[in-house]
Amino acid sequence: MSTINTGKTYGLIGVAGYIAPRHIHAIKETGGHLCAALDKFDSVGILDRYFPEASFFLEPERFDRYLYKRQRQGNPLDFISICSPNYLHDAHIRMALRNGSAAICEKPLVLNPWNVDALEQLENDTGQKVYNLLQLRLHPAIAALKKRVDQATPDKIYDIDLTYITSRGKWYHESWKGEKTKSGGIATNIGIHFFDMLQWIFGEPEQNTVHIHQADQGAGFLQLKKARIRWFLSLNFNDIPQAAKERGLQTYRSISVDGEEVDFSSGFTDLHTLSYQHILNGEGFGLHDTKPSISIVHEIRNLEPKGLTGDFHPLLRQ
Structure with a gap:
């Protein structure tokens, strides 16, 4: 740079x-x-x-x-x-x-x-x-996925599982992050960039269902124009898959598209710098870009959780 x-x-x-x-x-x-x-x-x-x-x-x-x-x-x-x-x-x-x-x-x-x-x-x-700053849109693996979806047949619907678990200690819930009125809750605070990325790739929302929504865990189903998405967000170390724990990981992120894993575990280091460069180049993301994901998480925050009914994330079976 x-x-x-x-x-x-x-x-x-x-x-x-x-x-x-x-x-x-x-x-x-x-x-x-x-x-x-x-x-x-x-x-x-x-x-x-x-x-x-x-x-x-x-x-x-x-x-x-x-x-x-x-x-x-x-x-x-x-x-x-x-x-x-x-x-x-x-x-x-x-x-x-x-x-x-x-x-x-x-x-x-x-x-x-x-x-x-x-x-x-x-x-x-x-x-x-x-x-x-919507830096996931600038991640090479995410940009490649959007290109693939844009080039596919217009009527194709994808099945997606989104999993993001990032361990947080007791301090989190004592800070402003643990107050829903200040952070927006888990879907807003740690999920907003994923919901932005997904709606950017797969189109506007058509159905939004919440299965659970707690201080340290949230899950639901989101139907977009081109995707059916089961999502799971957690701050709890116990939710991390055993194989990831054995590797010493405190954070686990996974997006599978039609059963195929999208690897975006690396490439995060310089995304803020790249975002600033885009702004300086006149290509920054503005209010029009950010409003759809804010609407999605606002709805999640205010929906009544339905429990384990319908098409829910497989981790909830545990």
Whole structure:
């Protein structure tokens, strides 16, 4: 990836968080400059590695004032990268747009589909853009699967099993991630990128059924235009298949299409950097791209679980 100086300036909200280092690395690798960062926590020594001269703020009010002053001086930041908790994304996107900057936001962009509509109006009012990182769309194996589906006969329907198990300790449920009103629940917090990828490849939803939906586990059936999908999401180490446990794995991800495994276990390392490059090239994913998956997980969050009836994921038999 080129590191030629693009002259683009950035702010970053949530710089002490888990995902922020990938954004900082992407900004550096694509030739940008991080000018300012915000977080309520001050464990941000990673800035010394990449952008030691970046201004750092503990209070959003002071960060907002910094952005406002730059805009008044005719020198607004080009982008604000948002790595804050899910329920704050909407407010932080608004802060960016009102201060003359485009927003680059982690998934889920917002928790409710109507929030997308309101942000579209704010885009129109400010002339700024909102970009969502949908990096699975850039994964080579996923792009190859979409090409294969696009080239198949239009009436073909695929049978898919999606399994994603990522072990989390007790801390998870004590943090904002464990509060459904803040994270959106398991389907939103850890499943949103898979639901985006699936609807991007296989078309709009036609049926949405939830079999179980708990704090650490969710499963259901999703009928898309070109696919029947049984999905299973879990935070519980005990749900990881024994063969994967014996290999010492804490995370297990699997997508089978008509019984054939799609291998996308590798290739994740540089997807944030690639996503930033796409945005700089004018190819970033905007509000129109992200709304379908937000609608899917919002519906999952509000559907009544039906238990083990109908076509459910095979892991539920255990």
